[in-house]
Structure formats: C-alpha cells, structure tokens
Amino acid sequence: MKKLFLILICLSIGTLIFAQSAEKVDEILDSKNLTRGQACYLVGTAIGEVKEADSYQTAFDKFKGLKMFENKKHDEPIRFDEFSNLALQYSSIKHGLWYSIAKNPHYAFRQLKIMKMIPQKTVPSSNITPFTAINLLAKIMPKADR
Known part of the structure; x- marks a missing residue:
C-alpha cells in the first residue's frame, strides 16, 4: 500500500512539474501546510495564469477577487474547503447543481467528497497538506494541462 501511495504521489507531482520550477515545488512540498499563496501558485501555473518565476504574493493577487479570499493574507494556511473551491473553479470536472449555483467552498468540498476524490473522514475546516x-x-x- 505504501508503494502504491508513493507511486501515485510521484505521478501526481510529475504531471504538475512541467508547469512549475522544481525549486518552487520543493519549497511547497517542504511546508507542513499549504498557504493561500502557494495554493494560488499551484492552480495558477496549472491553468497558465501565473508564471513560474512569480512569487506566492503575485499568484495570490491574481485570485484575490474571489469572495473567499476577502480580507485574507497570502501566507496564511488554506483550509481544505477553500482549496477545493479554488481548484474546482478551474478544473475540467462538470460541476454539480448546488456548486454551479453557489460556487462556495462548502459545495466544492461536498462535490469532491461525493466523487470520492477526498476521503470521507476529511474535515472541511482542516488545513490541507501540499x-x-x-x-x-x-x-x-483540465486534460489539456496533463
């Protein structure tokens, strides 16, 4: 089981590594919890909105218009439901009815949990690891980015 998990992590990192410099990814992976700026950097580079050389602050500023980031700082840890919302907004997944209407972290987290992409025992308010x-x-x- 450990071997399978390690292989999945390596493949996951490999799919995103082409879009980010190894230095930034190493820095992100060395963190205990993902920050809002790091999350914006990962999503932004995956969709082509953020350049590899951009800072986490710059990446955060590109997504600062989202309601969930109002009055937030780029260096604060991001919650699981907030990350789910950020990622789902720019994903290739067809959105469910409630998420399409509300576009908020609660429904994003709930949709990914129903789709079994998030373990059932995960708490929405917990911090997400890199x-x-x-x-x-x-x-x-999006499949074009894979």
Missing part, C-alpha cells in the same frame, strides 16, 4: 493538494490537482485539472 502532497494532498498536488494529488487532488492532478486528478481534476
């Missing part, structure tokens, strides 16, 4: 975030992005990013 490995989990990259693995989730590898599953839901």
Whole structure:
C-alpha cells in the first residue's frame, strides 16, 4: 500500500512539474501546510495564469477577487474547503447543481467528497497538506494541462 501511495504521489507531482520550477515545488512540498499563496501558485501555473518565476504574493493577487479570499493574507494556511473551491473553479470536472449555483467552498468540498476524490473522514475546516493538494490537482485539472 505504501508503494502504491508513493507511486501515485510521484505521478501526481510529475504531471504538475512541467508547469512549475522544481525549486518552487520543493519549497511547497517542504511546508507542513499549504498557504493561500502557494495554493494560488499551484492552480495558477496549472491553468497558465501565473508564471513560474512569480512569487506566492503575485499568484495570490491574481485570485484575490474571489469572495473567499476577502480580507485574507497570502501566507496564511488554506483550509481544505477553500482549496477545493479554488481548484474546482478551474478544473475540467462538470460541476454539480448546488456548486454551479453557489460556487462556495462548502459545495466544492461536498462535490469532491461525493466523487470520492477526498476521503470521507476529511474535515472541511482542516488545513490541507501540499502532497494532498498536488494529488487532488492532478486528478481534476483540465486534460489539456496533463
């Protein structure tokens, strides 16, 4: 099981590595929890909105218009439901009815949980780890970016 998990992580990282410099990815993976700026950097580079050389602050500023980021800072840890919302907005997954209407973190998290992309025991308000975030992005990013 450990070997399978390690292979999945390596494949997930490999799918995103072409879009980011190895230095930034290493820095992100060395963090205990993913910050809002790092999350915006990962999603932004995956969709082509953020350049490899951009800082986390610059990446965060590109997504700062989202309602969930109002009055937030780029260096604060991002919650699982917020990351789910950020990633789902730019994903290739067909959105469910409630998420299409509300576009908020609660329904994004709920949709990914129903689709079994998030483990059932995961708490929406918990902080997301970099490995989990990259693995989730590898599953839901647009096929053109894979």
